[in-house]
Amino acid sequence: MKIRTLDDLQQIGQEGTELLYPKKTKIIVGLGTCGEATGAGEVLDAISQEVENQKLDVVISPTCCIGFCQKEPLVDILQPGWPRISYGEMTPERGRELIAALARGEFKKEWALAKIEQEEYLVEDRVWRYPQDSPPNELDEVPTYEQLPFYKKQRKIAMRNCGFIDPENIEEYIARGGYRTLYRVLKEFSPEQVIAEVTKSGLRGRGGAGFPTGRKWDICRKAAGDIKYVICNGDEGDPGAYMDRSILEGDPHSVLEGMIIGAYAIGAREGYAYVRAEYPLAVKNIGRAIEQAEGYGLLGENIFDSGFDFAIRLDRGAGAFVCGEETALIAALEGRVGEPRLRPPYPAQSGLWDKPTNINNVETWANVPAIIARGADWYSQYGTETSKGTKVFSLVGKIENTGLVEVPMGITLREIVYDVGGGIPDGKRFKAVQTGGPSGGCVPEQFLDLPVDFERLTEVGAIMGSGGLIVMDEDTCMVDVAKYFVDFLRRESCGKCTSCREGIKRMHEILARVCEGEGKDGDLELLEELAEVVRDASLCGLGTTAPNPVLTTMRYFRDEYEAHIKEGRCPACVCKTLVSYYIIPDKCEACLICLRNCPPEAISGGKNQIHVIDQSKCTKCGACFDVCPPRFAAVKRISGEPVPAAVPPKERVLVRAKR
Ligand SMILES: Cc1cc2nc3c(=O)[nH]c(=O)nc-3n(C[C@H](O)[C@H](O)[C@H](O)COP(=O)(O)O)c2cc1C
Numbered sequence: 001m002k003i004r005t006l007d008d009l010q011q012i013g014q015e016g017t018e019l020l021y022p023k024k025t026k027i028i029v030g031l032g033t034c035g036e037a038t039g040a041g042e043v044l045d046a047i048s049q050e051v052e053n054q055k056l057d058v059v060i061s062p063t064c065c066i067g068f069c070q071k072e073p074l075v076d077i078l079q080p081g082w083p084r085i086s087y088g089e090m091t092p093e094r095g096r097e098l099i100a101a102l103a104r105g106e107f108k109k110e111w112a113l114a115k116i117e118q119e120e121y122l123v124e125d126r127v128w129r130y131p132q133d134s135p136p137n138e139l140d141e142v143p144t145y146e147q148l149p150f151y152k153k154q155r156k157i158a159m160r161n162c163g164f165i166d167p168e169n170i171e172e173y174i175a176r177g178g179y180r181t182l183y184r185v186l187k188e189f190s191p192e193q194v195i196a197e198v199t200k201s202g203l204r205g206r207g208g209a210g211f212p213t214g215r216k217w218d219i220c221r222k223a224a225g226d227i228k229y230v231i232c233n234g235d236e237g238d239p240g241a242y243m244d245r246s247i248l249e250g251d252p253h254s255v256l257e258g259m260i261i262g263a264y265a266i267g268a269r270e271g272y273a274y275v276r277a278e279y280p281l282a283v284k285n286i287g288r289a290i291e292q293a294e295g296y297g298l299l300g301e302n303i304f305d306s307g308f309d310f311a312i313r314l315d316r317g318a319g320a321f322v323c324g325e326e327t328a329l330i331a332a333l334e335g336r337v338g339e340p341r342l343r344p345p346y347p348a349q350s351g352l353w354d355k356p357t358n359i360n361n362v363e364t365w366a367n368v369p370a371i372i373a374r375g376a377d378w379y380s381q382y383g384t385e386t387s388k389g390t391k392v393f394s395l396v397g398k399i400e401n402t403g404l405v406e407v408p409m410g411i412t413l414r415e416i417v418y419d420v421g422g423g424i425p426d427g428k429r430f431k432a433v434q435t436g437g438p439s440g441g442c443v444p445e446q447f448l449d450l451p452v453d454f455e456r457l458t459e460v461g462a463i464m465g466s467g468g469l470i471v472m473d474e475d476t477c478m479v480d481v482a483k484y485f486v487d488f489l490r491r492e493s494c495g496k497c498t499s500c501r502e503g504i505k506r507m508h509e510i511l512a513r514v515c516e517g518e519g520k521d522g523d524l525e526l527l528e529e530l531a532e533v534v535r536d537a538s539l540c541g542l543g544t545t546a547p548n549p550v551l552t553t554m555r556y557f558r559d560e561y562e563a564h565i566k567e568g569r570c571p572a573c574v575c576k577t578l579v580s581y582y583i584i585p586d587k588c589e590a591c592l593i594c595l596r597n598c599p600p601e602a603i604s605g606g607k608n609q610i611h612v613i614d615q616s617k618c619t620k621c622g623a624c625f626d627v628c629p630p631r632f633a634a635v636k637r638i639s640g641e642p643v644p645a646a647v648p649p650k651e652r653v654l655v656r657a658k659r
Pocket of ligand 1: 205236237322325326359364466540
């Protein structure tokens with residue numbers, strides 16, 4: 001069936017509503033990549049088996065990441081007359097028990113993470129309230145999603161449907177107001193009005209540079225030529241970042257709808273979705289979404305009988321970080337080597353096949369339908385003076401709640417780390433947060449109250465980038481961190497310009513030397529000089545921002561660099577060459593645990609004999625340190641000080657007796 005009218009759309013939406021909220025119990029399993037990685041597939045199998053054993057008449061449905069990756073696998077249960085209940089950290093056994101309890105008319109209150117009493121349909125300004133006619137009183141004790149600290153400060157706009165719909169079903173997207181904005185745009189808006197609304201909203205590109213989206217569309221619309229293209233940049237190569245992957249997996253139609261609206265505004269009839277091949281589920285879901293949209297006539301010729309034609313092709317990126325850079329991406333799409341080229345001309349003037357091309361990031365596109373639906377003023381109420389709306393961050397590293405968080409711009413780093421993220425595990429101290437991907441910067445504790453927006457992050461030497469946030473605690477060596485990111489960039493540099501190819505390599509060599517205790521006087525000055533050249537002389541953003549991790553760590557943690565170079569000491573005890581392990585004789589309980597876990601068998605001792613590490617055999621893997629029971633804490637990690645002499649054999653048996 002081709003959807004031509006609003007009635008058609010509503011009819012399909014009705015079918016979607018029946019899928020979203022069926023009249024019988026529905027079991028929803030989070031099968032995004034994060035869910036799958038933690039065993040959601042096995043949980044699904046166990047649940048399906050138990051449903052069969054219990055002969056339950058229920059619906060089992062997949063969804064993708066709702067953001068709370070720390071609690072994956074997640075399973076939600078929706079019973080008629082009840083709010084939707086979310087269960088976290090599910091296992092196959094728990095899955096089976098949950099279904100058995102369901103069959104007895106019970107719910108496992110002790111496993112319930114939260115309940116959802118209502119869902120906001122952002123593009124329709126409508127709220128779905130779950131009917132609550134028969135839930136038990138104990139359900140009152142389960143917090144709502146909004147009460148969970150992880151969600152309290154979040155505002156989901158780009159991720160509005162993620163975790164709420166089955167991404168395999170276009171009908172569910174339509175039920176939540178999907179493609180209605182496109183209908184309105186094609187029937188009521190001129191292209192100029194669309195651009196004006198997007199411009200007024202203050203939306204800036206979410207792929208890194210933060211260029212105003214409306215302005216870019218306007219430049220492309222006004223560029224000479226009849227043939228124009230739009231591209232969705234789903235390359236996302238930053239280590240630790242997965243915002244775009246989750247949107248493509250969990251709500252691909254929001255990206256498609258954004259692209260169709262953008263294409264209409266710009267005057268393009270063809271578009272490309274470029275998604276990295278290492279994201280198989282994202283590739284599958286956006287591919288299926290394109291087919292479904294074509295099936296309903298939402299892509300193709302004469303969409304909604306408006307006379308507007310638009311088609312989208314899916315292209316898979318082979319996994320080079322630099323291919324996320326717009327001109328390199330365009331080269332890759334054209335079948336050439338994925339290397340950036342000099343700008344201008346910018347793609348908006350001359351891009352794919354030398355035609356005006358508008359390229360936006362996945363998250364940027366996903367925001368568009370919500371902005372048009374609810375208006376620029378609604379969107380720009382969130383954020384700061386210069387950075388409007390929300391931003392999705394992938395919050396990872398040394399943090400209690402890892403996950404995808406969508407927060408209003410202007411929120412402070414402290415709120416993200418402590419309120420949303422739940423703080424640093426094991427009572428450790430916060431040290432820094434790395435923002436903006438591999439070429440971002442490390443922001444230290446003194447800036448925890450910095451409001452997060454494009455400008456403020458740049459002021460402290462970091463960047464917003466595409467939204468990676470890696471939290472580091474006191475056990476992180478900042479020189480090692482700089483080395484890690486520079487190593488990544490060294491490997492990912494395409495090599496086209498000498499400053500980037502050679503400069504980053506030289507910076508990495510110096511950092512590696514410093515980490516090995518071979519740093520020399522003048523290394524820091526040389527690093528600064530190289531950083532300047534790489535930044536100023538490189539062609540694309542990979543090179544121009546590559547020095548950020550080095551410059552920010554040198555700016556805020558210079559004492560750590562100096563300790564490595566001048567004292568041969570790694571203050572965080574991370575750099576292997578500068579670290580030693582030894583066993584404190586008075587604390588050793590001769591429990592044999594470290595001895596049994598030492599891969600090079602460098603530890604000697606026995607049941608009643610305190611243990612000793614043979615320094616000549618120790619590979620400094622740290623296994624002894626990790627396995628020594630905390631109540632003994634007998635293994636000590638030191639750096640920059642001599643290892644105390646080993647206990648003479650005669651004294652080694654006496655330790656236990658002494659206690
Ligand atoms: C090395 C490098 C990698 C990049 N990778 C991505 C990426 O994976 N995804 C993305 O959207 N933008 C990436 N960008 C930014 C793009 O060049 C471009 O600015 C962006 O796609 C424009 O979309 P936006 O205006 O919606 O942000 C990268 C830039 C550089 C320099």
